[in-house]
Amino acid sequence: MSSLLASLLLLVDPFLVMISEFQVHIQPCYSTNMSSSLNMNTSGSGVGCQMALADLREGSTGPITVMVCRKWDVTSVNGRYMSTDYVVSDKKGGVMHCTARNNIAHYFFDKLKEGGIYLLKGFTVQNTDQYRILKDNPFVIGLNGSTIVKKVDDASGSFTGYPFLLTAFEDLQPTEGKFFVDVVGYVTEVGPQSVKASGARTVEFNLTNERKRGVRVTLWGQLGDAMLKKKEQNPAVYSIILTSMSAKFHLGALGLSSSSSTMIIDSPEVPALQTFKTSISCVAVGDTSDPITEDVVCVGTLQELVDRVRADKSKKKVILFRNVVEITSIRTKNSWYLFACSGSKCRKGLTREAGYFICKACESKVDYPRTRFRIQADVTDGTMSTVVVLFDEAAEQLVKRTARSLVEEQLKDTSIDAPILPSALAALIGTKHTFEIKSHTYYHFGDYESFTCAKIVGPDMDDADKSIDTVANGLGATPSGSLKRGSNLSPLTPVTGRKLRKFCVEDSDEDDDGVRVDRKDVTDVLDDGRDDQEGSC
Missing domain, CATH: 2.40.50.140 (Nucleic acid-binding proteins)
Structure with missing residues (x-):
């Protein structure tokens, strides 16, 4: 039998004779040449x-x-x-x-x-x-x-028909564009539809779990429209699963925002929903719930901020710096402004192709780009120096001008000795201001590190307690102290264009808005719930 098998194999391929010494077991296996039958x-x-x-x-x-x-x-x-x-x-x-x-x-x-x-x-x-x-x-x-x-x-019934990776509210953390989360909860009331300044439609409501912990949910566009209709059909307590949601902290409380992959699941056949409905049947269901708040750690110096951010791999805690810094220079390699998409919900920077401005996010030509601040300032507080990026809102607080007006002013000066920066920006060098910086804006690439300024705190800004934690004694290294706003702020010191050229032109490894340019989802899913993020590219 062994010799017969070897002879047969030899007719097919002499190389296969080598297996004749072993026991042969043939097991059926799928191949690319499959039956044309669909069943x-x-x-x-x-x-x-x-x-x-x-x-x-x-x-x-x-x-x-x-x-x-x-x-x-x-x-x-x-x-x-x-x-x-x-x-x-x-x-x-x-x-x-x-x-x-x-x-x-x-x-x-x-x-x-x-x-x-x-x-x-x-x-x-x-x-x-x-x-x-x-x-x-x-x-x-x-x-x-x-x-x-x-x-x-397959009639075995061994497949999982409704797989959800549900995350408990207490375990939620900012998704930061890396992943989405599925959540389950109940809704008692849905707010009316609102329209953002960008023109985007949203619907907001509180989603509560069985432990009376709640998160604020924002559904965008047609998904919000669908939620309004579903709630009309379910006027009482409405239990749902929301898939593919992004999470972030806003004003200290955790919120969820829909993405293009979000679905509202309310089928009574879903086992996870059945389990949830059973769990809330034993508790008093109401309109009130305790929000999920962020754990904020306040630091008094830039050195503390950077050290804690580098050491905090989990990023579950928000590290807040709110203190006086001095602007020592403004970087000009990547310019102090950018042209951004003029779409209703997009603030991405633009590229130039075939003579046109192109938004890669929207995949469309932009005929009327929007001019935005992107000031990369080197700052120090006496303990260390770092780069802080100021986008529109924070920059306008500081400069009291719009980026567009400064660009138009600069274009009028066509002389060979025209300064690199407008005088309004040049005057910022050497001045001191109170910056609010949060750890989630930290960006690093190679040796380059930066943060985004959330806002400028000063005499003309809105602040309830009228006092802040700051570094006293002329930007010394003491980590804490109490100082009235504006008491340590020196007046603006103008700087000439010639000095500026020598002082400010420095290299930066950062791309537009401090975001790696190769960030791209395999399905190009974009979270359309990030309209208020000044740091988005």
């Missing part, structure tokens, strides 16, 4: 050769057998269709994000439906560290034109 039974069809979702890594191509649990379309901030995305699960309890870009998504519209079970092969697994649908899973399945999709009959 297959998994028993005896090579299930053992398939990969579990937990085993997929970058570059994996399958095969896998999965259930489509959720399906949605992803759009950019200007409403442009980007992709159709899915959440899939397998028999071993694995869950993964799956995406089909807009140029190929139509191929899967009718082939992949919610609740269906499919065998997939020929996809590509990508790695992403931005806007992850599943917080702890860095991999995304990318469907393409070579992907094989076959419907599978």
